[in-house]
Amino acid sequence: MYQTGQRWSSRNEPDLGVGMIIEKQNRSFTIHFPDAESDRQYSSSQTSLVRRTLTVGDQLHYQDDTFTVLEVEEIDGLIEYRVSDDDDWLEESLIQFPRNDKNELDSLLALSPARRMWFDLRRHTLEHQATHAASQVRGLMGLKAELLPHQIYLANEIANRPQARALLCDEVGMGKTLEAGLILHHRLLNGLCKRVLILTPTNLQHQWLVEMLRRFHQPFSLINEAVYEDFMEGDDNPFEQQPFVIAPIDWASQHPNATQHMLDAEWDMVIVDEAHHLAWHPETPSVGYQVVARLAAKTESLLLLSATPEQTGEREHFSRLQLLDADHYHDFERYQAQQQEFKQAAELAETLLPFSQDDNQDAPLDWQTLFADYLTEVKAKDWFIELTDANNKTPSQAAKEAISWLIDRHGTGREMFRNTRAAVGGFPDRYLHAYPLENNEAFASASHHVQPETEVQDGLWEQDPRWNWLKEFLECQAEKILIICHTADMAQWLNDQLTFAGFQSADFHEQMPLIHRDRAAAYFADEEGAQVLVCSEIGSEGRNFQFSHHLVMYDLPEHPDLLEQRIGRLDRLGQLNDVQIHVPYLQQSVQERLFNWYHHALNAFCRTTGVGDKVEEAFGDSLHAYLHGQDDDTNLLEEARLYHEAVLKQMEEGRNRLLEMSSCRPEQAKALIEQINDQATQGLHNYIEKVTHAFNIYADCMNDDPQKSAWFLRPSSDMMLEALPGIEEEGKMLMLDRRQASQREDVAFATWEHPLITMLMDEVQGFDSGKLTSAILPISALPEGTVLVESMFVIEATAHPRLKLAQSLPMTPMWQLSDSNSKFLHQQFTADKWAEKLKGVPNRVAEQWVAALRKDLIEVLQAHQLNAQDQARPIVHAAKTAYQHKCQNEIERLTELKSFNSAIRDEDIQHLENNMQEGLVRIDEHQIRLDAIRIILTTKPE
Numbered sequence: 001m002y003q004t005g006q007r008w009s010s011r012n013e014p015d016l017g018v019g020m021i022i023e024k025q026n027r028s029f030t031i032h033f034p035d036a037e038s039d040r041q042y043s044s045s046q047t048s049l050v051r052r053t054l055t056v057g058d059q060l061h062y063q064d065d066t067f068t069v070l071e072v073e074e075i076d077g078l079i080e081y082r083v084s085d086d087d088d089w090l091e092e093s094l095i096q097f098p099r100n101d102k103n104e105l106d107s108l109l110a111l112s113p114a115r116r117m118w119f120d121l122r123r124h125t126l127e128h129q130a131t132h133a134a135s136q137v138r139g140l141m142g143l144k145a146e147l148l149p150h151q152i153y154l155a156n157e158i159a160n161r162p163q164a165r166a167l168l169c170d171e172v173g174m175g176k177t178l179e180a181g182l183i184l185h186h187r188l189l190n191g192l193c194k195r196v197l198i199l200t201p202t203n204l205q206h207q208w209l210v211e212m213l214r215r216f217h218q219p220f221s222l223i224n225e226a227v228y229e230d231f232m233e234g235d236d237n238p239f240e241q242q243p244f245v246i247a248p249i250d251w252a253s254q255h256p257n258a259t260q261h262m263l264d265a266e267w268d269m270v271i272v273d274e275a276h277h278l279a280w281h282p283e284t285p286s287v288g289y290q291v292v293a294r295l296a297a298k299t300e301s302l303l304l305l306s307a308t309p310e311q312t313g314e315r316e317h318f319s320r321l322q323l324l325d326a327d328h329y330h331d332f333e334r335y336q337a338q339q340q341e342f343k344q345a346a347e348l349a350e351t352l353l354p355f356s357q358d359d360n361q362d363a364p365l366d367w368q369t370l371f372a373d374y375l376t377e378v379k380a381k382d383w384f385i386e387l388t389d390a391n392n393k394t395p396s397q398a399a400k401e402a403i404s405w406l407i408d409r410h411g412t413g414r415e416m417f418r419n420t421r422a423a424v425g426g427f428p429d430r431y432l433h434a435y436p437l438e439n440n441e442a443f444a445s446a447s448h449h450v451q452p453e454t455e456v457q458d459g460l461w462e463q464d465p466r467w468n469w470l471k472e473f474l475e476c477q478a479e480k481i482l483i484i485c486h487t488a489d490m491a492q493w494l495n496d497q498l499t500f501a502g503f504q505s506a507d508f509h510e511q512m513p514l515i516h517r518d519r520a521a522a523y524f525a526d527e528e529g530a531q532v533l534v535c536s537e538i539g540s541e542g543r544n545f546q547f548s549h550h551l552v553m554y555d556l557p558e559h560p561d562l563l564e565q566r567i568g569r570l571d572r573l574g575q576l577n578d579v580q581i582h583v584p585y586l587q588q589s590v591q592e593r594l595f596n597w598y599h600h601a602l603n604a605f606c607r608t609t610g611v612g613d614k615v616e617e618a619f620g621d622s623l624h625a626y627l628h629g630q631d632d633d634t635n636l637l638e639e640a641r642l643y644h645e646a647v648l649k650q651m652e653e654g655r656n657r658l659l660e661m662s663s664c665r666p667e668q669a670k671a672l673i674e675q676i677n678d679q680a681t682q683g684l685h686n687y688i689e690k691v692t693h694a695f696n697i698y699a700d701c702m703n704d705d706p707q708k709s710a711w712f713l714r715p716s717s718d719m720m721l722e723a724l725p726g727i728e729e730e731g732k733m734l735m736l737d738r739r740q741a742s743q744r745e746d747v748a749f750a751t752w753e754h755p756l757i758t759m760l761m762d763e764v765q766g767f768d769s770g771k772l773t774s775a776i777l778p779i780s781a782l783p784e785g786t787v788l789v790e791s792m793f794v795i796e797a798t799a800h801p802r803l804k805l806a807q808s809l810p811m812t813p814m815w816q817l818s819d820s821n822s823k824f825l826h827q828q829f830t831a832d833k834w835a836e837k838l839k840g841v842p843n844r845v846a847e848q849w850v851a852a853l854r855k856d857l858i859e860v861l862q863a864h865q866l867n868a869q870d871q872a873r874p875i876v877h878a879a880k881t882a883y884q885h886k887c888q889n890e891i892e893r894l895t896e897l898k899s900f901n902s903a904i905r906d907e908d909i910q911h912l913e914n915n916m917q918e919g920l921v922r923i924d925e926h927q928i929r930l931d932a933i934r935i936i937l938t939t940k941p942e
């Protein structure tokens with residue numbers, strides 16, 4: 001059915017104009033939209049495209065001439081148009097499709113009329129679509145989860161950039177997956193992203209798959225070794241076939257053919273989870289790093305996720321920043337020097353903080369000295385004056401602005417975002433339970449090893465004092481327990497023993513097939529399922545086990561960041577209890593010393609520390625000697641503790657504090673959340689009622705409070721649609737209350753961004769019959785048989801989504817009502833009030849009216865067209881002014897930032913200026929199109 005050269009347009013994205021199929025693949029094809037300078041890929045089973053053809057009498061453009069279509073013929077799925085009496089034919093692929101491709105009035109009147117409610121439904125749909133397209137929070141509303149300020153701020157900040165490139169390094173369990181999903185969702189809904197690749201550690205691929213579907217209703221395809229091998233039976237590149245792909249990075253970067261296929265496919269966004277694994281060394285960057293570097297160089301948006309970005313050292317951390325912006329991060333020494341500058345700025349910001357929160361604070365501080373380094377800069381001078389001005393009524397505002405300026409000036413937050421538990425608050429406390437165990441003969445020889453069992457034959461593992469402790473410990477526990485040990489062998493052994501001893505246990509390690517690991521995790525998550533899950537180290541990253549709050553560390557990891565990752569499985573968003581950490585260890589062994597180090601020197605069990613590795617580095621040799629029992633220097637731990645506190649304080653005062661402040665600006669986050677709460681479901685309850693009625697979808701309203709509305713929807717036998725996205729045959733509950741919906745797996749959270757709602761809105765627009773409707777108006781004030789005409793015209797501007805034109809000029813409907821003499825009456829009513837007065841008319845009668853009134857109707861509608869142009873003028877003018885104003889503000893802000901922040905380049909500003917110019921031209925080129933009409937005849941009231 002689909003042929004290269006055919007012309008199609010998209011119902012979902014009418015702004016793209018008329019496009020042409022330029023390439024066909026097995027199960028998909030690509031359309032180029034010249035007006036929007038965009039290509040889009042569609043699956044062959046899509047339902048959102050409309051075939052565009054011309055009919056006899058239409059105008060078309062070919063090269064520089066205009067022709068009238070004299071005859072139309074279809075050959076092998078392609079249309080040819082005869083444009084001269086000399087039998088000159090033009091193929092559809094050659095012609096320029098006229099923007100006003102039909103005689104709109106005529107073709108509208110040729111439709112068979114539909115029920116009168118379709119006119120109102122179209123109007124409501126267009127109005128909601130316009131509101132939504134213009135919304136500043138479009139793309140942030142549909143998340144099925146709580147609106148957390150740090151996530152919303154960060155997503156809005158990154159997603160709105162021309163290129164969304166950032167390192168998301170919130171502390172463990174603060175929702176980086178959701179943040180990445182939000183950025184992605186925002187860019188998808190705003191048309192800035194069509195193809196996405198997510199690279200994850202092998203054991204997290206399914207979790208990502210589930211999280212994207214559950215939280216964003218976004219289905220992804222998994223391409224791992226098995227799927228790839230299956231696909232490779234054909235010639236196609238599987239990565240090109242799918243627009244949303246999750247792939248395990250280890251496999252995808254090690255398998256030469258898969259790597260090449262992945263690199264050959266074009267992506268708009270690449271997301272790399274646990275990015276600290278992208279190892280880098282000056283001579284030999286890892287294969288994973290090299291592959292991501294190649295993707296980074298050719299992809300517009302790149303998100304790197306890591307809770308512990310500096311786990312592998314500052315130089316490697318710098319190498320990952322280079323992936324995001326190689327121009328800015330080209331000199332490591334310079335980068336290090338810049339980090340020092342942040343300290344002073346952070347101190348100043350910290351000093352300003354109390355003033356930003358309270359207008360009545362006296363200002364006894366010596367601002368002059370504090371601002372000394374900045375006072376040559378104009379803005380700083382202004383704030384300095386405002387802050388010190390005794391008559392100033394709002395020093396808090398001045399202080400807020402000064403903090404904001406310091407953050408911008410130091411540019412720490414442009415590529416890197418790090419929210420901390422301390423700043424966000426609301427996380428549980430952690431409690432440590434240490435179990436020093438007496439050693440025995442079997443394990444005596446293994447006391448110098450962190451995993452003592454590796455030194456002992458496995459036949460003797462049952463004599464491990466930790467095992468005996470574990471059995472006893474579990475016997476008195478009724479709650480779910482997560483056990484983490486380092487090796488897969490130990491995880492498997494422990495699970496076997498526990499199962500044998502009668503515990504409900506499951507294991508999770510790298511020697512199990514992926515599907516078994518996911519099953520084990522699900523069995524553990526199930527309320528009725530396993531009480532114990534034993535994980536090897538692969539269970540210590542990324543996984544969500546916060547339904548449990550007891551963690552047993554059967555051994556200790558060798559890096560403090562890994563310790564934090566382990567605890568992070570439980571201590572994460574959604575944890576409702578304090579976290580209990582149980583650590584058994586053999587006395588007088590290296591384990592005891594490591595435990596002491598983590599506990600006494602780093603306090604790493606009960607508190608998050610991002611600088612454990614720095615302390616280890618500083619105490620390198622003496623720490624090594626201590627751990628291995630060669631030196632019993634009891635002062636070491638205390639010295640290290642003091643040093644650790646000092647480093648933490650320094651970090652707190654320095655870059656980290658400033659970075660934290662720039663990672664979430666609370667007032668902006670609050671304003672965004674208010675907008676989301678206002679808009680996400682506003683008017684949706686009524687819309688669901690009407691649209692389900694129009695398409696004959698079974699809809700049972702379970703709660704008709706518009707704020708907490710709940711609907712049970714199910715396809716019906718006479719439904720006008722083939723299927724409902726996300727709704728199975730047996731039906732599904734839709735809830736409009738975010739909190740309630742987020743707590744339930746079995747219900748969908750309905751917002752204006754839910755795929756079912758956007759699909760229904762597209763279907764309303766795509767339902768051609770709804771463009772022509774008719775009604776009766778029972779009224780005694782007018783003679784019977786008086787003809788009245790309602791019309792809806794829309795203002796349309798076609799532009800590439802990067803111009804963000806829709807925020808200023810969305811597709812805007814204009815409603816008009818007149819009598820048959822073109823006397824306009826719409827100012828006297830609202831469209832909704834007017835609609836309430838009307839009654840239905842049988843289709844057969846309506847058809848007769850249209851036939852009889854055709855000539856008059858065309859004249860009336862021509863008058864409506866002229867009036868629509870008048871109505872549009874002030875709307876377009878206001879849109880142009882708003883667009884220009886918005887762009888100029890952005891340009892000014894960036895220009896000012898650039899003067900002191902080297903992360904901002906001339907090209908960034910030039911890019912904005914070009915966009916503004918192009919956007920203004922596109923607004924000037926707007927079109928006014930007739931969308932729908934309703935013909936009304938008056939009758940005497942009964």
Ligand SMILES: Nc1ncnc2c1ncn2[C@@H]1O[C@H](COP(=O)(O)OP(=O)(O)OP(=O)(O)O)[C@@H](O)[C@H]1O
Pocket residue numbers: 145146147148151170171172173174175176177178179306307541542543544568569572573574
């Ligand atoms: N806004 C939210 N509302 C409700 N739950 C959330 C929200 N954000 C995240 N969560 C939940 O919190 C848990 C942690 O989130 P996520 O996995 O995204 O964290 P992370 O920062 O990627 O963790 P890690 O550092 O371990 O990789 C998940 O169970 C997630 O579903």
